[in-house]
Amino acid sequence: MRVCHALVWNWKRNACKWRRGIIFMTSSSIRGLLNQPLFIFRNVISAISAFKAVEVISEQLPGRCYMLRNLLWATSKHDVYLMQNYSVMHWSPLLRRGKEVLNVAKQIVPTVKRPGVSSQSLSRVQISAMSVKENLIVAGGFQGELICKYLNHPGVAFCTKMTTEENAITNAVDIFHNPNGAMRIVTGNNDAKVRIYDAKTFACLNGFTVGWSVNNTSVSPDGRMLAVLGDTTECLIADANSGKVIESLKGHLDYSFASAWHPDGNILATGNQDTTCRLWDIRNTSKSIAVLKGRMGAIRCVKFSLDGKFLSMAEPADFVHIYESRTGYEQAQEIDLFGEIAGISFSPDTEALFVGVADRTYGSVLEFNKRHHNKYIDSIF
Numbered sequence: 001m002r003v004c005h006a007l008v009w010n011w012k013r014n015a016c017k018w019r020r021g022i023i024f025m026t027s028s029s030i031r032g033l034l035n036q037p038l039f040i041f042r043n044v045i046s047a048i049s050a051f052k053a054v055e056v057i058s059e060q061l062p063g064r065c066y067m068l069r070n071l072l073w074a075t076s077k078h079d080v081y082l083m084q085n086y087s088v089m090h091w092s093p094l095l096r097r098g099k100e101v102l103n104v105a106k107q108i109v110p111t112v113k114r115p116g117v118s119s120q121s122l123s124r125v126q127i128s129a130m131s132v133k134e135n136l137i138v139a140g141g142f143q144g145e146l147i148c149k150y151l152n153h154p155g156v157a158f159c160t161k162m163t164t165e166e167n168a169i170t171n172a173v174d175i176f177h178n179p180n181g182a183m184r185i186v187t188g189n190n191d192a193k194v195r196i197y198d199a200k201t202f203a204c205l206n207g208f209t210v211g212w213s214v215n216n217t218s219v220s221p222d223g224r225m226l227a228v229l230g231d232t233t234e235c236l237i238a239d240a241n242s243g244k245v246i247e248s249l250k251g252h253l254d255y256s257f258a259s260a261w262h263p264d265g266n267i268l269a270t271g272n273q274d275t276t277c278r279l280w281d282i283r284n285t286s287k288s289i290a291v292l293k294g295r296m297g298a299i300r301c302v303k304f305s306l307d308g309k310f311l312s313m314a315e316p317a318d319f320v321h322i323y324e325s326r327t328g329y330e331q332a333q334e335i336d337l338f339g340e341i342a343g344i345s346f347s348p349d350t351e352a353l354f355v356g357v358a359d360r361t362y363g364s365v366l367e368f369n370k371r372h373h374n375k376y377i378d379s380i381f
Contacts (some may be wrong), residue, residue, distance in 0.1 A: 069258065069300040070172070071316070072343030072365065073132040080354055082365060083342070088130065088137065089096040091218035093352075093367055102137065102149055102156070111155040117203050122147070122159050125325025130349070136199060138185055148189060148202060158202040165191045166343040171230075175199065176219040178241065185242075186226065188214030192226055194243065208243030210236065218268075225282070227268055229256035235270050237282070247285045251278055258301050263308040271299030275330045277313045279329065290329050295319045301343060305350040312353060314341045320355055337366065 070082040078094040086105035091098045104125040113119065122145055129140040132151075139147045144165070148158040162170070172188035183199035195207040196213055212231040219226050219240050226240040235256055237247040249270070258271030267289075268280045277299045278288040297315040304311050304325075311323045320335040335355065342356035355366040 003380045005181075011233070063232060069316075069341065070343050071130050071226065071358075072345050072354060074134055074345040074347045074352065075134075076352050077347040077349060077352045080345070080365065081130070081137065082356055083127055083130065085164050086124070086126075086321050088139065101151065102139070104139070104141075104147065108147065108156050108159050110157065110159050111153075112157045112202065114201055114203070117158070118160055119158050120160050127169060129173045131173045131175050134183075136175055136183070137258065138173045139173055140173045140187060140189075142169045144168035144170055144189055145190070146170065146173070146185075146197075148185070148199070159219070162195060162230070163189060163191050163193070164189065165315065167191075171213070171215045172217045174217055174219060176223055176240075178223040184219075184223075184240075186217050186219060188217040188228065188230070190214070192230075194226070194238075196240075196243075206241070208238075215255065215257045216259050218261055220261050220268075220282075221263055221265045227259045227261070229259055229270060231255045233360065235259070235268075235280075237268075237285070247282075249278075249280055249285055249288075251288050251363060252276070256296075257300060258313075260302045260304050260311075262311075263306060267325075269302045269304070269311060269313070271302045271313060273298040275299065275315075277302055277311075292323060292329060292332075292339070294319070294321065295334075301341065303344055303346060305346040306348045307350050309350060310346065312346065314343050314355070317341060320344060322353070335366075335368065339363075 034035045042112045051235040061378045072337060073081045078092055080091045082089055082091060086103065087100045088102035090101050091100050104127060107123045109121050110119040119326055125141040125145050127139045128142050132363040135151050137149050137151060144161050144163040145330055146160055147156055148160050149156045168189050170187055170189050174186045176184055178184055185197040185199050187195045193207055193209050193338060194217060196205045198205055210228060211233060215230040216230050217226060224240055226238045228238055234248040235252065236245050238245050247267055250270040253273055254273035256272045260269045267283055269277055271277045275294045277292040278292040281289050294315045297317065299313050299317050301314040309325055311325060312320060314320045317340045318338055322333040323329040324331045337357060339357040339359040342358035345354050351370050353368045357364045357366065
């Protein structure tokens with residue numbers, strides 16, 4: 001299935017293709033790749049139609065910024081969190097209502113004070129990364145800020161500026177459980193540092209430095225391994241507790257910006273500026289087991305569904321690809337829209353896929369529901 005979001009705006013198809021071509025040819029990262037050898041990647045042997053478009057939610061997501069790719073999270077089919085100007089909003093597709101849960105335009109004063117924990121007031125934070133899990137929302141800012149809020153409590157529990165260095169944008173934040181079940185927060189910044197925080201006390205438990213800006217981090221489902229990607233062609237696999245490097249994955253041709261672990265913990269997907277998503281079997285990392293090619297641009301966001309049946313990857317604009325894992329990632333659905341993509345998220349039950357479109361005029365969230373190949377069941381969902 002191909003869904004052309006441009007039709008909602010009354011764009012002609014040829015105009016869309018022309019604009020895409022201009023963006024493609026003028027992109028500095030793409031121009032550099034045009035001189036590279038042809039990629040060898042897994043061919044998609046057949047198309048699927050696993051998800052159907054059901055709704056366009058009109059919301060103003062942030063305007064164009066190539067780094068903003070994780071500003072939308074679905075904690076259920078009926079609970080979607082997204083950035084809107086200087087606010088984090090909760091949208092209910094069921095009630096068709098939205099409400100503000102966090103405002104970062106004004107002064108932010110932390111409510112949790114603990115000895116030995118460096119917390120400070122912040123003001124007018126421009127959010128660059130976001131993660132929502134269970135009852136906690138974590139956001140990072142363009143000046144190295146970190147903000148943590150419990151969804152069932154008023155105010156902000158913890159906020160701080162992790163670094164005073166210039167150009168220390170917080171590119172990645174993630175929430176995970178360690179092997180003992182304790183909740184942790186991991187951050188990645190342009191200052192080349194990865195930091196681990198206790199999600200209960202907000203104390204910084206550990207931190208380590210790599211030799212390049214960190215663009216993305218993700219933790220394996222068992223909480224033991226940490227993938228670290230950034231301004232390098234390699235992807236590091238480190239011990240999530242100590243930061244000790246275990247493996248270095250080699251194969252990409254440019255910088256990496258996204259990663260996701262399959263729920264079984266054996267497969268890691270990495271998205272790169274070389275326009276590919278590589279799949280790695282963590283039990284044998286000598287080479288990637290598959291290379292999935294995008295249409296035009298870098299792969300800025302990758303997500304597995306919680307049941308492990310689908311892998312979704314998003315380009316900077318216009319294209320989202322959904323692969324089926326049971327077919328060895330040889331069957332895919334392409335969602336063809338028009339606009340910068342600010343995030344993608346499966347609902348935990350895999351019944352819905354939400355896509356954030358960042359545009360000053362046509363910012364929106366697109367909702368796609370999973371097909372059940374039964375008209376009666378499809379009508380229910």
